[in-house]
């Protein structure tokens with residue numbers, strides 16, 4: 143391990159966490175404003191409504207406040223943060239008695255035809271994507287979000303969601319199939 | 333070559349597209365894609381999807397969320413605070429509407445979430461955000477016309493939940509509310 147070679151991209155976050163661990167509200171404020179939109183957007187994928195997302199965001203940031211001193215530096219700060227966010231989302235769904243189970247992860251059977259040009263054209267439309275994302279099972283939506291919004295490697299996504307890497311790939315593959323179908327259909331309608 | 337086109341590395345293409353495959357994998361996958369029309373089409377689709385996903389504006393809880401969090405940082409035990417902290421733009425009359433409704437309570441220090449006293453009523457219709465410029469009279473008139481009442485909120489993000497009165501038609505209510513995007517810029521049906 144030669145950690146000397148370059149500053150990690152999240153060195154600033156790590157420094158903030160060190161200050162938060164000493165009880166700096168100012169550092170917590172900076173951290174909050176840096177990451178609240180990211181946490182909120184991520185938990186929305188699972189929770190699907192703004193009130194719950196704001197609730198979980200608050201819990202996540204309180205946990206950061208309390209456990210900053212335990213941040214071990216083994217993972218990137220964002221991976222650690224989104225992992226907390228995922229766990230808190232699941233907790234809230236359980237408290238609500240809502241289904242918290244992950245979607246079933248079937249083996250991929252690649253039997254559908256390739257997407258037509260319509261799907262490609264419509265995919266770039268944020269509104270179409272938003273509508274089609276909405277139709278995905280939550281667990282797949284999370285993976286799409288982490289892959290294409292956060293641009294994370296599959297290994298980190300697996301860590302955040304506490305699932306095997308193979309499951310990340312499988313979910314992404316199912317999601318992409320469903321999205322392509324949805325986008326084609328949206329385009330076919332006036 | 334035939335071997336490489338038979339085994340498409342399709343499940344890795346999303347991470348080729350987001351640029352996070354590591355050295356060896358990146359090299360192998362790139363080499364395959366360069367020679368495979370099917371995977372090139374797939375990459376085009378995934379690139380478009382990525383652009384679409386990034387085009388969706390992330391919301392957030394913003395400044396109000398920070399104020400809320402900050403109150404919880406002190407760690408002092410607070411008495412249970414009702415959630416009805418109506419912003420200045422929303423005036424007393426709305427509180428009256430709300431009083432009959434469910435109370436969600438929280439103790440900031442322990443971050444305990446107490447489930448609603450009653451289960452969420454089945455008639456919960458939608459989540460909305462009101463424009464700050466809306467007058468209380470406008471909002472009251474609109475809610476009455478639609479036959480809805482506020483049952484929850486505001487969240488840190490300023491979102492309220494609306495329920496349909498038992499004798500009113502949810503679809504008609506949604507139509508009425510949607511038409512007033514000048515007062516309700518954000519309207520989302522609940523499942």
Ligand SMILES: [Zn+2]
Nearest residue numbers: 340368370371
């Ligand atoms: Zn191929």
